Amino acid sequence: MKAVVYRRHGGPEVLTLTERPAADPGPGEVRVRIVVSAVNPTDWKARSGLRAEPGAEVPETVPNQDGAGVVDAVGPDVTGFAPGDRVWTVIAGAYGPLSGTAQEYTVLPAAKLVRLPDGTGFDEGAGFGVPALTAHRALTVAEDGPSRLAPGALDGRTVLVSGGAGAVGNAAIQLARWAGATVVATVSSDEKAALARAAGAQHVVRYPDPELGARIREVAPDGVDVVVEVAAGVNAKLHTEVLRPRGTVAAYGDDRGTGTVALDFGPALWLNARYQFLVLYTVGEDKLRAGAEDVTAAFADGALRLGEDHGVPVHRFSLAETAKAHAASEEGITGKVLIDVSPAG
Structure with a gap:
């Protein structure tokens, strides 16, 4: 062969x-x-x-x-x-x-x-495979959120997807919408904004923007429940600007970062913010199996699809x-x- x-x-x-x-x-x-x-x-x-x-x-x-x-x-x-x-x-x-x-x-x-x-x-x-399983894990680690995804599992929740035109970002948008969430995505260009909207994001905001936190708060005045984060270091300040109390940052990447994440302790403390770092290789077989089952259910529902549209x-x-x-x-x-x-x- x-x-x-x-x-x-x-x-x-x-x-x-x-x-x-x-x-x-x-x-x-x-x-x-x-x-x-x-x-x-x-x-x-x-x-x-x-x-x-x-x-x-x-x-x-x-x-x-x-x-x-x-x-x-x-x-x-x-x-x-x-x-x-x-x-x-x-x-x-x-x-x-x-x-x-x-x-x-x-x-x-x-x-x-x-x-x-x-x-x-x-x-x-x-x-x-890897993008959807990563996205699934990111969407199921919040203290007040579901441990599994299905239609309705994220009803009433707001999810911020950092880098909405990336592979994990796209899977997170599609899975979050399938589960009933309101999705806000950040992107770096008009072309990527179009892709994030095609994936299903109801709100798309551009970066860099010194008022990015305020723009996200305009569509999520009570704060976001979960941040699916591809750039943990450079977006650390943004997290405390947009998280609701007991909100969660699920960090799977440090794009444009230095490998070190510096957190503003006071704001994060008063928010009771949760940071969940994640990688599939050590997440545990039970989490992989749960993710695979839910991703397959999303496949069956036609909720995860490839293509520019x-x-x-x-x-x-x-x-x-x-x-x-x-x-x-x-x-x-x-x-x-x-x-x-x-x-x-």
């Missing part, structure tokens, strides 16, 4: 297309023929090595956490899946260095697979162009980067 691998940390150029044997599934495992793989920032950050020395050698690794495809074979003791089932993956690459989705077949534990509902495409299954332009690459796909994501292309791995049929 064809697979993309890297053997050392570095730029997209370390990714090479090679031939590897397709592994057989062991006990509790499932082999999936990947139809679509997706690229997220976590994928190129892992490839580049984050804090590792450039060029440091690593075990042969297949990149990409997210993908969708068709069950090809099941191992002993597997129930709930059969060959031919359409599925999407839950942080596939975290299972092992050779379990990523930038290959024609991958073998995963059954617990890392979720059935795709009828009517939901492989693009959605691959494209919303849903606020997510799609950029397609072939498996042989995986390096170009990583470069596009790393360079900050707006929208979703997808890789066509094998035919859908």
Whole structure:
């Protein structure tokens, strides 16, 4: 089978297309023929090595956490899946260095697979994995809020989505609207404002703006319940300007930041503000499973969709162009980067 691998940390150029044997599934495992793989920032950050020395050698690794495809074979003791089932993956690459989705077949534990509902495409299954699970967690950590999402779960709540045209921002808007929230999104351009509105945000505000907090308060005079935050450091002051008492900041990124978040203690104290930092790799299997179930329900309801008319332009690459796909994501292309791995049929 064809697979993309890297053997050392570095730029997209370390990714090479090679031939590897397709592994057989062991006990509790499932082999999936990947139809679509997706690229997220976590994928190129892992490839580049984050804090590792450039060029440091690593075990042969297949990149990409997210993908969708068709069950090809099941191992002993597997129930709930059969060959031919359409599925999407839950942080596939975290299972092992050779379990990523930038290959024609991958073998995963059954617990890392979720059935795709009828009517939901492989693009959605691959494209919303990490972003939607991150957004789900962000929307379910508030002290006074729900722990699960469903229609009506966020009725009466106001959610501020920082970076409403990003992948997680888009998923947060779509999921929050599905659950009944009023959504305010911040964006940096008119083009991104159009995408946030297409995703479903009822209110969109531009930054930078010294009056950004006041503009958000105009549409949420009592304050926002949850901030889904991609830029924790640079927006720390904004949080205390717009949060309601006992409001929550769910921080998954520090874009444009320094890696250090400085909080104004007094205002945060009197608000009883809650900060929840989140990353999927250590969130816990129970949280991942809950998120996967709710995201799948949103898929079934048609509430999570890709495409520019849903606020997510799609950029397609072939498996042989995986390096170009990583470069596009790393360079900050707006929208979703997808890789066509094998035919859908």
